Amino acid sequence: MSASAAEIERWLLERLQTRIGAGAEEVDSHMPFSYYGLTSIDAVVLAGELQEWLGTPVSPTLTWEYPTVSAVSRYLADEPAPVPATAVDFKALLAELDAPPDQHQ
Amino acid sequence: MVQAGMITGFDSDTLESFGHQFAFLQEAGIPMVLLAMLNALDGTPLQRRLATENRLKPLLLADAALDTNVIPKQMTSRQLLKGTVWLLNKLYAPRNFLQRLQVFADQLPVDRVDATPQTDAPFWGRVAGSYAALGSDLRDVPVEAVKLFRGRDTHGLRTALVFYRSAVGVLRRWGVWDPGQGDLAQPDFRSVA
Numbered sequence: 675m676s677a678s679a680a681e682i683e684r685w686l687l688e689r690l691q692t693r694i695g696a697g698a699e700e701v702d703s704h705m706p707f708s709y710y711g712l713t714s715i716d717a718v719v720l721a722g723e724l725q726e727w728l729g730t731p732v733s734p735t736l737t738w739e740y741p742t743v744s745a746v747s748r749y750l751a752d753e754p755a756p757v758p759a760t761a762v763d764f765k766a767l768l769a770e771l772d773a774p775p776d777q778h779q
Numbered sequence: 780m781v782q783a784g785m786i787t788g789f790d791s792d793t794l795e796s797f798g799h800q801f802a803f804l805q806e807a808g809i810p811m812v813l814l815a816m817l818n819a820l821d822g823t824p825l826q827r828r829l830a831t832e833n834r835l836k837p838l839l840l841a842d843a844a845l846d847t848n849v850i851p852k853q854m855t856s857r858q859l860l861k862g863t864v865w866l867l868n869k870l871y872a873p874r875n876f877l878q879r880l881q882v883f884a885d886q887l888p889v890d891r892v893d894a895t896p897q898t899d900a901p902f903w904g905r906v907a908g909s910y911a912a913l914g915s916d917l918r919d920v921p922v923e924a925v926k927l928f929r930g931r932d933t934h935g936l937r938t939a940l941v942f943y944r945s946a947v948g949v950l951r952r953w954g955v956w957d958p959g960q961g962d963l964a965q966p967d968f969r970s971v972a
Contacts, residue, residue, distance in 0.1 A: 699970040704957040706845040709860045714839055741840040744954030764907040770925040771898050771933075 677728060679751035685727060686743045689720065703743040712737070724750070780883065780935030782942075783809045787863045788817040790852040797862040798965050801869050808882025810939040812870050816847040816863055845953065857971050864955055865966035871950060872961030873920050876943055880936070881927050889930040902937065909944050916958065917947065 677685075683703055690701045694710050701710065707717065717737040725732035728750065740746045785800055804812055819826035819835060829835050829849060836856075840846035844867065851859045869875060903921070911918045921940055928936050950956040960966075 702957075704955055704960075705864060706840055706860060706953075706955070708839045708846045709857055709864075711857075712839055714837060717839060737839065738841045740954070741842065741845050742954030745952060746954070748954070764904055766922045767903050767907050767925060768898060768900065770922055770929075771903065773929065 677751060679747040682724075682728075682750050683743055683747035686720075686724075686747060689723070690743065701743070703747070706741045707737050707743075708741070780811065780938055781807075781809050782811040782813070783807075784813045784815075786815055786817050787866065788847060788849060788851045788859045792851070793853050794858060794862065794966070794968060797866045801866060801875075804870065805875065805878055806882070808879050808886065810876060810879045810883055810935075811942045814863070814867055814870065815843040816845075816859060817849050817851075818843045818847050819849050842953070845955065855971070858966075858968055861968060861971050862966040864957070865960050865963060867950060867955060868957050868960035869963075871943070871946055871956075872958065873917055873923075875961065877920065877923055877927065880924050880939060883935065883939075884927045884931055887928070887931040887935075890932075906937075906940055906944070910940075913944070913947060913951075 687701050687703060690707075690710055691698075693712075693716075694701070712720070718734045721732045721734045721736045724736070724746075732750070736746060736749075740749045783804060785804070787797065787800070789796075819829050826835070834850040834852070835848050836850055838846050838848050844863065845860070847856075847859070850856060854862070906921050910921050920943070924936060924940060925933070947956065
């Protein structure tokens with residue numbers, strides 16, 4: 675199956691929340707896995723479950739290189755970090771560099 | 780330009796230390812900061828001491844900024860991680876980076892005549908483009924930074940901008956970049972055991 679980063683993130687957050695308990699602190703996708711007490715064994719198990727759910731190979735050392743839910747989700751979905759489209763303000767930058775000191779202070 | 784390497788999780792550190800480290804770096808005007816949690820390397824006296832105190836644990840993650848094999852002394856491991864992630868976001872929040880640049884720039888002489896040529900269009904074009912790729916909240920950082928260095932040598936600024944762009948890129952790749960944390964005056968330890 676092909677899942678979006680948002681779908682993978684939701685799956686991972688639910689998994690982690692179940693693991694740490696419903697009454698515990700809400701899982702934050704930006705906090706490292708180690709924060710939630712995962713061990714290396716847990717991480718390998720989680721990678722296996724992810725592989726089964728996605729139906730695609732997942733490295734057992736995934737969390738070693740991608741340390742948060744957010745990072746894993748984007749990596750597996752092959753999506754770059756979400757950034758809004760924005761224009762390059764190159765002219766403004768050069769204008770600032772070229773401005774004489776007495777116009778700056 | 781000075782670059783600082785900071786460590787969290789020393790035995791003397793308390794929950795207040797994260798805020799103290801942030802305040803120090805802002806006041807000192809050190810724009811480039813590397814941050815990691817204390818780790819005990821193999822064969823070091825620190826590792827031997829912590830082993831005798833039963834304060835070593837296995838690593839789960841690759842990077843020392845986000846994981847440690849040390850069990851901290853005056854806080855829990857979760858508090859250490861929460862505080863460290865807060866400090867990373869706080870230090871790299873655009874306005875706080877610019878504030879450190881301001882302090883640094885204020886220490887430089889205003890001497891346009893002797894300054895390095897200010898315009899290097901290819902370099903600044905790459906800077907502007909790479910920051911624009913980060914989104915609207917970071918796009919204007921180079922322009923705002925250059926304003927702080929009016930009439931001053933921009934050697935240090937150029938290094939700092941490249942460093943900062945790289946640091947933010949790493950935090951995003953890790954999935955740790957969370958601008959909301961940078962708005963907090965202190966780490967939120969309320970729900971952290």
